[in-house]
Amino acid sequence: MASVIVAAACIFLSCSASVAHGRRFVRSSSYDEPCKEMRLYLHDILYDYSNSTSNSTSAAATKPTALATAVPSTGGTFFGQVVVFNDPMTEGRALPPSLEETAVRAQGVYLYNSKEAFNAWFAFSIVFNSTGRRGTLNLMGADIIAEKTRDISVVGGTGDFFMSRGVATLRTDAFEGFTYFRLQMDIKLYECYVV
Numbered sequence: 001m002a003s004v005i006v007a008a009a010c011i012f013l014s015c016s017a018s019v020a021h022g023r024r025f026v027r028s029s030s031y032d033e034p035c036k037e038m039r040l041y042l043h044d045i046l047y048d049y050s051n052s053t054s055n056s057t058s059a060a061a062t063k064p065t066a067l068a069t070a071v072p073s074t075g076g077t078f079f080g081q082v083v084v085f086n087d088p089m090t091e092g093r094a095l096p097p098s099l100e101e102t103a104v105r106a107q108g109v110y111l112y113n114s115k116e117a118f119n120a121w122f123a124f125s126i127v128f129n130s131t132g133r134r135g136t137l138n139l140m141g142a143d144i145i146a147e148k149t150r151d152i153s154v155v156g157g158t159g160d161f162f163m164s165r166g167v168a169t170l171r172t173d174a175f176e177g178f179t180y181f182r183l184q185m186d187i188k189l190y191e192c193y194v195v
Contacts, residue, residue: 034188042183058085078112103130135159165191
């Protein structure tokens with residue numbers, strides 16, 4: 001009798017979990033076919049004391065460590081520097097005319113974590129605030145900048161992206177010195193909840 005009660009409880013819990021918050025869980029049947037895809041461009045404008053504070057979307061929260069300049073490399077690597085950002089994201093490559101009024105923003109940090117080459121580690125949320133999409137996607141992972149494309153993990157989300165999981169493939173689309181870069185982000189979600 002106890003095994004029947006345990007089995008019934010397991011079935012009840014699995015059914016209630018699959019309709020969390022009025023949503024139905026959808027897992028992609030194959031890693032070749034995501035349940036949701038999108039392409040976004042992240043625009044990062046680093047404040048460096050010479051550019052306008054109204055146009056800057058990121059700022060260094062720390063200075064590079066002494067180790068960054070002590071290790072022989074090509075021009076230093078900013079090892080240990082932490083950058084905080086609130087970057088606009090767009091569906092096209094063009095920088096939006098008003099940086100503050102974009103419906104999608106990337107908010108988080110990246111830090112330079114290699115002494116030998118420019119590599120960064122990202123942890124951020126993509127915040128959607130429009131009639132088309134609301135909620136967040138949370139991403140984190142290593143950005144091996146020397147690679148043409150690199151993947152970071154989508155580890156969760158809220159709102160329209162409740163509990164989503166997947167991968168974001170990054171590609172450097174443009175850069176201007178150390179003050180501006182644009183990343184192309186191809187996001188593929190393999191676990192989605194739908195209303």
